Amino acid sequence: MRKESELSLKMKATAIAPASIALIKYWGKRDDRLRLPLNPSVSMNLSACLTTTTVEFATGHRHDQVEMIGEEISEKEIARVKDHLNWIRKLGKSRLSAKVVTKNSFPKSSGIASSASGFAALTVAATAALGLRLPERKLSTMARIGSGSACRSIPDGFVEWKEGNTTGSSFAYSLYPPDWWDICDLLLIVSPGGKKVSSTAGMAEAWTSPFFEARLENIKDRIKKVKKALKQKNFILLGETTEEEAVNLHAVMMTQKPPLFYWNEGTMEIILAVCEWRNQGLPVYFTIDAGPNVHLITEGKNEKEVRGRIRSLKNVKDAIVNKPAKGAVLAENHLF
Numbered sequence: 001m002r003k004e005s006e007l008s009l010k011m012k013a014t015a016i017a018p019a020s021i022a023l024i025k026y027w028g029k030r031d032d033r034l035r036l037p038l039n040p041s042v043s044m045n046l047s048a049c050l051t052t053t054t055v056e057f058a059t060g061h062r063h064d065q066v067e068m069i070g071e072e073i074s075e076k077e078i079a080r081v082k083d084h085l086n087w088i089r090k091l092g093k094s095r096l097s098a099k100v101v102t103k104n105s106f107p108k109s110s111g112i113a114s115s116a117s118g119f120a121a122l123t124v125a126a127t128a129a130l131g132l133r134l135p136e137r138k139l140s141t142m143a144r145i146g147s148g149s150a151c152r153s154i155p156d157g158f159v160e161w162k163e164g165n166t167t168g169s170s171f172a173y174s175l176y177p178p179d180w181w182d183i184c185d186l187l188l189i190v191s192p193g194g195k196k197v198s199s200t201a202g203m204a205e206a207w208t209s210p211f212f213e214a215r216l217e218n219i220k221d222r223i224k225k226v227k228k229a230l231k232q233k234n235f236i237l238l239g240e241t242t243e244e245e246a247v248n249l250h251a252v253m254m255t256q257k258p259p260l261f262y263w264n265e266g267t268m269e270i271i272l273a274v275c276e277w278r279n280q281g282l283p284v285y286f287t288i289d290a291g292p293n294v295h296l297i298t299e300g301k302n303e304k305e306v307r308g309r310i311r312s313l314k315n316v317k318d319a320i321v322n323k324p325a326k327g328a329v330l331a332e333n334h335l336f
């Protein structure tokens, strides 16, 4: 049999994957290279925050090429994509170079961690292009190596990432499908541009916070509460636990050395407004990842009311309305 390098080969696939909002957040790793987390996390896939990626392995490509439609991509980001392609080539026993083209459905200004949807889409497209038929668990494991939270963008709907202690035991799986519960995530943009300190750099210093150990001790209890809330569709329990978790995470971030202050004036305006709206009887809660933008969580039946109230907030520049979404899928329309 001839080697793949001697044949004229072209193998191409495209995948679409969602970003997610973490209800219980991942912050801190036990293994940096394999991205094994120190705690389990739970998230919901976001229907309006998607990455589409086409990967083509071909004998004609002399080296890996990576392009992002409509956005700049840094050398560091390109290097991370190439590293991930190396893991996948190793798995597929291939030496072919790849062309990767990717685009996001959400603006860069949203500050959403596109690495989750990006590495999930890259993993599904690249493994399919190499003809690997991997089960969901293996795809989740591979995506995790590219970016921790990407493992949660593989399964459908509401997802739990079991922390595990080996690469094979640290993967995400679906707790409930997207149509399980009509939850709405309103992502409010208060600050344009990406975050100043990446989550990878930020979480490397998590252990310097005097509150980090306490966070890890409490988190199992919060995971239980969120899972119970999802099971029983108990919105108050879901909202209270999600909000408490976000504030707990940011207390750790703000007390790390050096401290990480992701919030700004707009973040604070929303937090105070949400507390006030709740006092007035509207069930809406907030959560915040590694940036200033705020996700409002409410039930579908209250979406219109919350959207109406957002108009009074002076620092909100844009709002992206998300519903629970399915995980990464292969798509037929290639980007090139």
Ligand code: PMV
Residues within 6 Å of the ligand: 021, 022, 024, 025, 026, 027, 041, 113, 115, 116, 147, 148, 149, 150, 199, 200, 289, 290
């Ligand atoms: O996977 P990363 O490196 O983008 O880290 C994600 C960190 C948070 O968004 C803050 C929390 C989470 O679980 O998504």
